[in-house]
Amino acid sequence: MGLIPFARTPDYTRLVAKAPALPAGFELPLEPRLPRIGSVDAVALEARAAELAKRSIKREAKVFALELAIRMMDLTTLEGADTPGKVAALASKAVRPDPTDPGIPSVAALCVYPNLVPTAVERLRGTGVRVASVATAFPSGQTPTDVKIAEVRAVVEFGADEVDMVIDRGAFLSGRYAKVYDEIVQVKEACGEAHLKVILETGELGTYDNVRRASLLAIAAGADFVKTSTGKLPSAATLPVTLVMLEAIRDVHEETGRMVGLKPAGGIRVAKQAVQYLVQLYETLGSEWLTPELYRLGASSLLNDVLMQLRKERTGSYQSPDYFTVD
């Protein structure tokens, strides 16, 4: 019995409290408080996600969801082959997704690589659509921290409104959480007024427990949003993974009142999936989160399917894909 009382002496508490790089509550919680890191039960989590995906969303409720999905969308192009011409075309699509229907809202943001930020900024000035840029050696993040910081400064200088950074999974998976945390803090600082989304790349984290841990770590370090994936891996956003992240966000809100956003990205290709993500959001975090300020859908091919579904709701029949622009 010698060890346990010793572990609880005030000295130990003081040491933990002083540990500079760790967010509060990230080590052994000394008080019964949320958010504790806790754990996630994979079977029950997946069952709950599957249950929510079965909600049947019809008519008006569906139209709301689809319009909201557009307003929450980060229209994305992240290819080596991206050019100013391609980005300009996408920018037009972002502002007016369906030229035949002025009632369709603009998307939330256009998400591009750093070199394309100036083009995007120029094209989107005054339109209300924001410019998001990936940074910090996207998608791997395997680059020295000062290079990452320099990249973030550059995109902010180019005029990006939002920065999508990746965490250093190498550091995370080897247990160097402090490095991950420090890096996010520094990037956040470099962002200035720009909005910071932290990409966890959940497909590389291996377990739901790690997804929860990484979410809390990123939030503690100052993330405005946590984001699932780079979209560069075959396993990107899934409903269970986003549910874990929503629950982490909920715990933070319950504990501190702070509202953090979520962005599932990658693999969301059809309107039906988008509705499932919104149902999950609504039933986990409530209507306060049904806003582009707190939720984004990262997607490159989703928009046209949503437009097609909306037009079907309006006209009663499906139109040929040829009636929707390919950008």
Next chain:
Amino acid sequence: MVPKGGWGIEMGPASPHRARRTAPSAAGSREPAERGAIDVSELEKKRSSAPALGGWDYAPAPESREVVSLRERYGLFVGGEFVSPRSEAWYSTISPATEEPLAEVAEAGVEDVGAAVASARTAFENGWSEISPAERAKYLFRIARILQERSRELAVLESLNGGKPIKESRDVDLPLAAAHFFYYAGWADKLEYAFPNRRPRPLGVAGQIIPWNFPLLMLAWKIAPALAAGNTVVLKPAETTPLTALLFCDLVRQAELPPGVVNVVTGDGRTGAALVQSDVDKIAFTGSTEVGKAIQRELAGTGKHLTLELGGKAANIVFDDAALDQAVEGIVNGIYFNQGHVCCAGSRLLVQESIAEPLVEKLKRRLGTLRVGDPLDKNTDVGAINSRPQLEKIRELVAAGEAEGAEIYQPPCRLPERGYWFAPTVFTNVAQSYRIAQEEIFGPVLSVLTFRTPEEAVEKANNTPYGLSAGVWTEKGSRILWMAQRLRAGVVWANTFNRFDPASPFGGYKESGFGREGGLHGLEPYLSFDGAEPFGG
């Protein structure tokens, strides 16, 4: 396209976050500004009550009733035919969600029950017990497949007559019912291998009395093993939910099962009593402990075989290291599944005191997202209470809980005006001595108690006359095993609740009954053996 209300946010193309960009105080980090602005009392309010949902009305998504065509009247199913009752008595069965009458059903008297048992006896003696086991299996496989083929029709009727949400009858009751027939079909020609060195023989005619909470599933639990073992049956469905059993008779005919192998007699408790007293070889009963005791008294000394699956007051035990969000789902599933009309429902939540507060807050919040209403709506989570007497019983016990000093919580929800409804309810500050901690409520009512150590959890969990099921929530594998060894319950679920599988035996300790259903164990009560009798004999 302008929204017609509901989402609580403006839908126009104007982008609200632009404003953030021009208001630097809130732009860089949302958090400090928000934090500063948050009024503590506001936060407190959010924490303490806060149902998460407001605003978004899902449009109704009703499953069509068109797939079901009901007759005006259903006779008794005896010898492969629907016959009018000699008692000449009929009663009307309703939808508990609307109180709308659905059909007239026969009320079988003593003579009717006698005729049904005689028909089962004839079928047993003239062929069914002697046909090759593989043939028996063939019929059971056929029934299983027809159940799957007609599952939508049966699911809709189950929800209509019983009040349970369509998503449950569609995703739980029907798939499990078919799975039971498939499972026992597989045993029919392997009985000799199932019980090595013992020669299994069918008992004869089994009288089976089932409850109203899972009408078709309980039918499957009863009929599938009985037929697989070579018996014939007379089944009495519950008074309030006879319709799926009567529709099942159509399936029996469709499968060309020999006449008299399955007979169905409808009626109230008197019909059940008549069946118990009739010339059957075995009674299998699922229902209340009170009736179970009466049946046991009645059968004492008659030599008839008996299995009882009775009430429960299961403890769902959550340790402080459990995955909390998933535990909350398990608690909700444990007690609000099927409106709490589940004998193995996790009606007592035992939570380790160190996490009681956050867990109960999470639970209350989750309750706010439960959708109570039309059982046929695909988005309904909690349906109608099965009958008026049951509703009154729930109300009485809830009133007793309040009077005894427990703290009640019900999320705000609008209940339909017609029909039988009860809002999901949580009682906190419950003492072990309160009626709501002791008696089976059989409704959507959860009693929350706390414990400090694993020993105390076991002691409290076992401190009940019942012993049907229990749940343990912890991330520690060794503790799961330690608990499972000590809990006096027929089923112990670990990090899940209300999971059923035809291969897994189910049944009780103490006043929750004896005998097992499901798995190999579920065959034994329908067989006799050379030499020693197995339990339940």
